Amino acid sequence: AAAAAPPSEPPAEPSSRKAKLGRILSGALPISLHLEFLCRNNRTDMALLQQMKAAVEPRNALCHSAIVLAHALMSAGTTSDTFLRDNLEWLSRATNWSKFVATATLGVIHKGHVAEASSILQPYLPTQGLSASPFSEGGALYALGLIHANHGASVRDFLLDALRNAGSNDTVLHGACLALGLACMATEDATIYEELKGVLYNDSAIAGEAAALGMGLVMAGSGSARAAEEMAAYAHDTQHEKIIRALAIGLGLVFYGREEEASAVITQLLLDKDDIMRYGGAYTLALAYAGTSNNSAIRRVLDVAVSDVSDNVRRAAVTALGFILCNNPAQCPRVVALLAESYNPHVRYGATMAIGVACAGTGLREAHDMLAKMSTDSVEYVRQGALIAQALVLMQASPQGADSRVGQFRKQLEKAVSDKHEDAMTRFGAIIATGLLEAGGRNVTVQLMSQRGHTKLPAIVGMAIFTNFWFWHPLIPFVSLAFSPTALVGLNADLRMPKWAFQSNAPPSAYAYPPPLKQDAKSKVDKVATAVLSTTAKAKKADKGKAGPSAAAEGKEAAKGEGKGEGKEAAKGEGKAEAMDVDAAKAGAAKKGSDEKAPREAHFQVLHNPARVLPQQEAVLTLAPDSRWEPVVKGPAMATAPGSAAPRAPKLLRLSGFVMLDDTKPGEPAEFLEPAQTGGAAVPADMEAPAPPAPFEFSA
Numbered sequence: 001a002a003a004a005a006p007p008s009e010p011p012a013e014p015s016s017r018k019a020k021l022g023r024i025l026s027g028a029l030p031i032s033l034h035l036e037f038l039c040r041n042n043r044t045d046m047a048l049l050q051q052m053k054a055a056v057e058p059r060n061a062l063c064h065s066a067i068v069l070a071h072a073l074m075s076a077g078t079t080s081d082t083f084l085r086d087n088l089e090w091l092s093r094a095t096n097w098s099k100f101v102a103t104a105t106l107g108v109i110h111k112g113h114v115a116e117a118s119s120i121l122q123p124y125l126p127t128q129g130l131s132a133s134p135f136s137e138g139g140a141l142y143a144l145g146l147i148h149a150n151h152g153a154s155v156r157d158f159l160l161d162a163l164r165n166a167g168s169n170d171t172v173l174h175g176a177c178l179a180l181g182l183a184c185m186a187t188e189d190a191t192i193y194e195e196l197k198g199v200l201y202n203d204s205a206i207a208g209e210a211a212a213l214g215m216g217l218v219m220a221g222s223g224s225a226r227a228a229e230e231m232a233a234y235a236h237d238t239q240h241e242k243i244i245r246a247l248a249i250g251l252g253l254v255f256y257g258r259e260e261e262a263s264a265v266i267t268q269l270l271l272d273k274d275d276i277m278r279y280g281g282a283y284t285l286a287l288a289y290a291g292t293s294n295n296s297a298i299r300r301v302l303d304v305a306v307s308d309v310s311d312n313v314r315r316a317a318v319t320a321l322g323f324i325l326c327n328n329p330a331q332c333p334r335v336v337a338l339l340a341e342s343y344n345p346h347v348r349y350g351a352t353m354a355i356g357v358a359c360a361g362t363g364l365r366e367a368h369d370m371l372a373k374m375s376t377d378s379v380e381y382v383r384q385g386a387l388i389a390q391a392l393v394l395m396q397a398s399p400q401g402a403d404s405r406v407g408q409f410r411k412q413l414e415k416a417v418s419d420k421h422e423d424a425m426t427r428f429g430a431i432i433a434t435g436l437l438e439a440g441g442r443n444v445t446v447q448l449m450s451q452r453g454h455t456k457l458p459a460i461v462g463m464a465i466f467t468n469f470w471f472w473h474p475l476i477p478f479v480s481l482a483f484s485p486t487a488l489v490g491l492n493a494d495l496r497m498p499k500w501a502f503q504s505n506a507p508p509s510a511y512a513y514p515p516p517l518k519q520d521a522k523s524k525v526d527k528v529a530t531a532v533l534s535t536t537a538k539a540k541k542a543d544k545g546k547a548g549p550s551a552a553a554e555g556k557e558a559a560k561g562e563g564k565g566e567g568k569e570a571a572k573g574e575g576k577a578e579a580m581d582v583d584a585a586k587a588g589a590a591k592k593g594s595d596e597k598a599p600r601e602a603h604f605q606v607l608h609n610p611a612r613v614l615p616q617q618e619a620v621l622t623l624a625p626d627s628r629w630e631p632v633v634k635g636p637a638m639a640t641a642p643g644s645a646a647p648r649a650p651k652l653l654r655l656s657g658f659v660m661l662d663d664t665k666p667g668e669p670a671e672f673l674e675p676a677q678t679g680g681a682a683v684p685a686d687m688e689a690p691a692p693p694a695p696f697e698f699s700a
Helices: 014-026 026-040 046-055 060-075 082-086 097-111 116-122 134-147 157-167 170-183 190-200 204-219 225-237 242-254 257-269 276-288 293-309 313-323 329-335 345-358 364-372 382-394 405-418 423-436 457-470 474-483 534-546 549-564 565-594 613-622
Strands: 444-446 483-485 489-490 499-505 605-608 620-621 629-633 634-638 649-652 656-664
Touching: 014 026, 026 483, 026 489, 046 082, 046 405, 046 423, 060 082, 060 097, 060 423, 060 474, 060 549, 097 134, 097 170, 097 474, 116 134, 134 157, 134 170, 134 474, 157 170, 157 190, 170 190, 170 204, 190 204, 190 225, 204 225, 204 242, 225 242, 225 257, 225 276, 242 257, 242 276, 242 457, 257 293, 257 489, 276 293, 276 313, 276 457, 313 329, 313 345, 313 457, 329 345, 329 364, 345 364, 345 382, 345 457, 364 405, 382 405, 382 423, 382 483, 405 423, 457 474, 474 483, 565 620, 613 620
Parallel strands: 489 656
Antiparallel strands: 444 483, 499 605, 499 620, 629 656, 634 649
């Protein structure tokens, strides 16, 4: 028999390909690459935090918590908590629930840092036999859930044990329930659901609130009739408003994206006698039709917004418009234009939140102009909502110069924070708005829709719970679920990041980071006129009278003569001298300007993998000339820069996220990026390469 032909080698091992696909689909690879990008490009401005800390009175607990939360948002995903470590004495002022929030913010800062999550939070997590502060223990569990949000299989058992071992400690139970909801989001895990239901049935207001939210998170998007029936039934049985409200919002989470399937439940909730259940009905309508721009849903929400007798329900109904219209942000300002001028401040606040949610990260001028007008409202919480919504709209907007819209808004926030006569609620909103505007080391934006136009469950769910911080400030960290890095990451066939450059065909200043705050810039203090007492003035007048009328007359004649002759000549001479000095100064400045011309800004900028790419910048990206690495899918050719004589280069077809690269020189050794160090300080925005040392001779 003839010998069999040797089998041809497969292009890649099946197990290896399956492993790569598993890392992508499980989310492990995107999470680690986003963490790498945020650590490498962290531009958090610590001077901004120090300025807010100095502007706020030490005893103002509300603003103290706001600064801690703002720091978490500014450092979200960067793993850099140096501000907290450098201000431990200031941080120690946080007590009770402020301590809970402060510990929970570690979860926002280390979001996605799953490899080191346990070791980072180890000093705060509950330990068998040792009892630390229940607020720090509950906050640490909450932080663990935030780190593993929507990818919590590895911590599921640990959190379940923590829930069972918490006993009757409401604070620890609160953190454990929120953590389980976050880690097991949309898994429909029956065991977790039953455990949370057991905590709910204990009828404790604090623990029950978190359990109800956790149940909604675990069953998010399932449309489970059993879960909806049990949650609605218990909402009518309990007397605790916190539990009723959490169950009402949880029902909205269960029917996320179910549209017509949720119609019966929505009708039942909106017709309920309890205004809190109607409040939940508005959120159920918002989440069921999120990102659909459904006309019937919009009409129904508008009807509730103008007819319900409860201010809370009307506020929620107007806010719901933002979720329904998040796929068509340009339409939202027009829909809520009349509501923004309502006599009812709760409706106006809802209008600010609707615009903030729908237009987040778009920088729409119409939305910004409407919110800027509302930021001067006579009611403090409307101003708060307008500032937070403006920050959401202007996230990663360009340009970022001092004279731009973003620069002017930063000045407005700085003024609101430093003004001690401003209402506490408005100052709180200004501090949170500052954190949102600078979020993720100035490298993230809020995106509720994917690039392909699909709704993102974690982002919309996180934003919906965030808008309920009106009742409970510890829900603010949920906004981090909606953060999306403005990154372009190139990967080779082995899912590694090569050293790859591409081109942005716009001046560098067009999409640059905002300039860092100058710490040495101090406002000039005007000299105040010395106060003169009335008794001193009378004594001087008496002394003049004693000198006699003759001396006074001589003084008058002398002054009169001098004024007529010498005064005129002196004034004339001084005027000429001043005019000559001014002319000479102008001539010198003109000569200096002509001699030293400012260098012209380049027409393009070379970006290196992984790079920050703003949404507005995506239209001007091309491949760098003679690049070794090329995208597997390329777009049409375009000029490398306006007015450039360089050859036309292919445009990048995928403009953000992850780009698969093909090696055009596979036989040569390739250079790859080393993993970035986590937990480091922010990279200064104006950082330059260090100068080489001066020549020297070494002698033993």
